Amino acid sequence: MTTRTTLDDWLRWQEGLHISAIDMGLARVTRVREAMKLQPACPVIMVAGTNGKGSTCAMLSAIFRAAGYKVGTYTSPHILQYNERIAIDLKPASDARIIEAFEAIDAARGDTTLTYFEFGTLAAVHCFVAEKVDVIILEVGLGGRLDAVNIFEPDVSVVVSVDLDHQAILGDNREDIGFEKAGIYRAGKPAICVDPEPPQRLIDHAAEIGADLKLFRRDFGFTRMDNQWSFHSGDYHRHALPIPALRGAYQMSNACGALAALEAIKGKLPVGIGAVKQGLVEVEWPGRFQVLPGRPAVVLDVGHNPHAVKAMTAALKQLPYAETRYAVFSMLADKDMAGVIELARGEFDHWLAAGLDMPRGQSGEAIAQTLKQSGIDNVKAYDTVANAWSAALSQAGDNDRIVVFGSFHTVAEVLEARRHPV
Template sequence: MSSQPVPCKNLHEWLSFLEGLHTSEIDLGLDRVLTVFRDMNIGKIAGCVILVAGTNGKGTTIAAMEALLQSAGKSTGCYLSPHIHFFNERVRIDGRNMSDETWVEAFERVESHRGQVSLTYFEFTTLAALFIIARQMPDFALLEVGLGGRLDAVNIVEPDVSVITSVGLDHQDWLGEDRESIGFEKAGIMRPGGVCVYGEVNPTKSILQQASAQNVDLRVFGRDFGVLDADSEPATETMTDSPVFLAQNSAQQPIPDAPVPVSYQMADGDFVRTVLSEQSIPVSNRLCAIQALALTGVRLDKIDIDHCLSLISVPGRFEVDKNNPKYIYDVAHNVHAAEYLSRLLQATRQRRRGKIVCLFSALKDKDSKGIVSLLDKTVDSWAGWPMQVDRALSLAQLTAVLGDNATNAECLPTLGEAVVRAENIACDRNDTIMVLGSFYAVAEVQSFLTNRANRSRGVDEKGIEV
């Protein structure tokens, strides 16, 4: 197949072209994208492919695997979505974002094979990402599923290991109204006779049924790997007896005063015990990464796992602003994520002993009421603003959400006013401003603060003196 040349000179023009290419932003199904993928003849993209799906924790789990693999001397190619600031963040090769020129070349290749097939923005960029990674042929390709799993464009790739980090309520319009329906969609990344790692103690029946029907080797957090029971002695030794795990998800486990003993299983069936220190990254995400890699045969016992993972900083995941530590950013946009965030905020209050103010905005299709009512027990004040994106809650809608579900809240017409309000409340050095609700919310606030700091220093957004 061949298409007419598209007069796109740079990455910005290509992204604008892609936004208007298809009739809808989301159009689940594999037929169209698989047709172009086969015509591109991409073939094998890496020595080992790991697909990661889940309501929350996908990007964090991939970041953990990437760090562990690099410490083990393995090359990596990562595909992530969405990005926070720059589109280039979506593909990393050995930890480096890809250049504009690399993306443009990949888009040109996809377009040259697209023909008359209509692709969504995500499908087109997924094909370009797979082309970029395949040209590098890394030891490991770590691919984040965009939405659901079964019908997501990333699922055209055959995985060596599949990972499902969690199943919670989000994107119900596309995936179904309950965990069972959503679990069925995410189970679609499993392959007959394959291996899958699941990151919660309570897998849905739909996942268990699909694993059984397809003879999948399913490893479940809290059953086959996880945090060891208090009676188990932590030790870095290999053992054959199955250990006893805590039957609790990360958000339910108490914050420990010392490193916690954990265990995972090697490809040969032996269990390995080690310890993980308390971090903002959920222990279940870290252990999913460890367990998935161990099943591929990577010798993690040769590296300092805990130290390696302690160095990870995932953008927008309880990210502390390096220039202004008062600010913490989290892209939590559903109740499932807010449950874990609540635990982190409680620990932050105990550590900093100051007020917690939330800068909050959200999209219309999210359970904003559930998020606010859950976190309001920990938050002292809220400052809301309407984001500058089409699907964002309006000022009136946001006012209603906060007014009905928060004890002390105020909504402002602009982000600038909301920031000023939050900073006036969180005026003590021990106070915290928590930015949450959406990838867009985090991006808007970080861009606003960066531009404000640049103006005060007399430079533009690129740091050039004006």
């Protein structure tokens, strides 16, 4: 008899159920899915990418919701609450709904062990089926080919970007990583790639399996004017579109990928121009170059690899002038900190290096030492992100800017500190 009565009970139990936190492969999770007879009847959109996949899922979800469809969206990781991962009509699923899914998975799995992410993936789709959604949007967690999300059959697959991250698992070059992400493509189904320089192995894999590959700039694209833009795919156009509410010039290509997916699936889920415009204006995706209201200016960005931080620094250059620029910075130990620092070094006058007390975390002193070894002098170490954030607030004036970045955990701890100020 289970003693797991709360969502936290279930999540703690899942963390120790399988021998390792990450175990790439589909055999175990497929076995449980088949035991559950879990296969959505509605259209499924699958989205992978080094960066931008969450923003693309958010835009698709907002547009479909504006069009009147019931939408199930699975993303990861969460920032403050696990429930954020499983959204129904843009709202986090309830504890009760998620626990019901966990119970169904546990009853079906027998002696098969699952990772935390595999449990969550099955739970998300179970929730969406139970809620009878009209469309399911699934964000790939890591890679694509061997990610648990890939046990489901997409009607259209989108690879947003391909760059270096998780090299120990996916490979240390764009070609190998591109192949892993192309694993979500399916024979005879629309396969979209938004990366402006698609790896040849991605293109070759799509051709080998007979996927209907659509490439950014070759098959679809956009033209931006001052305060609007237009999308084109072959002879099809959507004109006078609003600039997406999500900040950063890179969001234009994410929006373009979302519209390419809409175009590919319009026979099953038609969407009018009004819903497209409404979704682009109303979309929200916390922690992704999120500019908070008030002074000093505060930017929250979960970017944790060079590709993401390059986009972040470009977006910072578009913001109004700041007299003094503060970075509240922390990264996990297995990330490319040197690459991130090199890209961001010119954007800040003061660095507040914060420790993360968790697996793969490192101390503020260790991060500060790495910054100093990179030639950055104006650095101070703090034991926690909350303390670094508090120090930044006490130092910054109204005309200054604080940027919190380096990890989902870094942003989450600042958001938590803002909810419960000392």
